[in-house]
């Protein structure tokens with residue numbers, strides 16, 4: 001099991017305490033591509049942040065390959081995040097003073113990995129993502145879709161066992177969003193990378209093998225893809241209209 005989320009709750013403490021997640025339980029097997037959906041404010045990003053160690057669970061456990069990252073010290077944690085996890089966000093978070101290539105290999109350079117290994121990994125990833133021709137460009141010379149592909153390449157250059165993505169197509173037009181989803185599918189199928197992705201878009205979610213739905217911080221339901229993508233897409237839309245809140249986005 002790549003990811004085990006056990007009895008996870010998150011309570012934001014304040015003048016009035018707010019329970020953003022309540023006893024969430026689910027697993028993600030090696031090679032699975034799982035979507036997280038739910039109305040605005042239901043706790044999707046909080047869940048992803050608790051898994052990615054950006055946020056600290058109030059109770060319960062997150063295990064990545066059997067290890068609980070929340071129990072690691074600072075140095076061990078940053079090593080763990082670099083080796084086990086990859087992150088892709090809505091904003092591409094590229095460094096504008098660096099070239100595309102420098103952005104992608106930055107995590108390896110920071111880890112003092114040898115040049116030969118860096119070139120080999122860069123070659124493999126850039127081939128898979130179709131970005132070979134733009135490696136020497138600057139970040140302001142590329143499109144949004146290309147920028148997201150660079151961010152994905154950077155997240156994958158360490159061969160993480162789990163890729164975490166929060167609305168990775170949120171800033172992209174329909175065509176670029178579809179291309180990014182094709183890339184996620186290729187990564188999932190060819191590199192066998194497990195993926196956990198938050199999205200509010202049912203079409204984007206239909207690329208997953210399974211979608212879990214959250215409502216008011218509770219795990220509400222899950223749907224498996226099966227053999228037919230369009231039936232899966234319809235089931236996702238039905239579930240969203242049932243849950244309410246997101247239907248305007250469709």
Ligand SMILES: Nc1ncnc2c1ncn2[C@@H]1O[C@H](COP(=O)(O)OP(=O)(O)OP(=O)(O)O)[C@@H](O)[C@H]1O
Pocket residue numbers: 012018020038039040041042043044045046047200
């Ligand atoms: N740091 C915080 N302090 C207090 N409350 C918070 C904090 N972060 C999030 N929340 C609350 O927790 C709930 C869940 O937020 P979260 O961002 O996880 O929702 P979401 O499902 O990702 O929403 P959206 O689809 O709109 O991005 C919201 O009601 C939000 O206001």
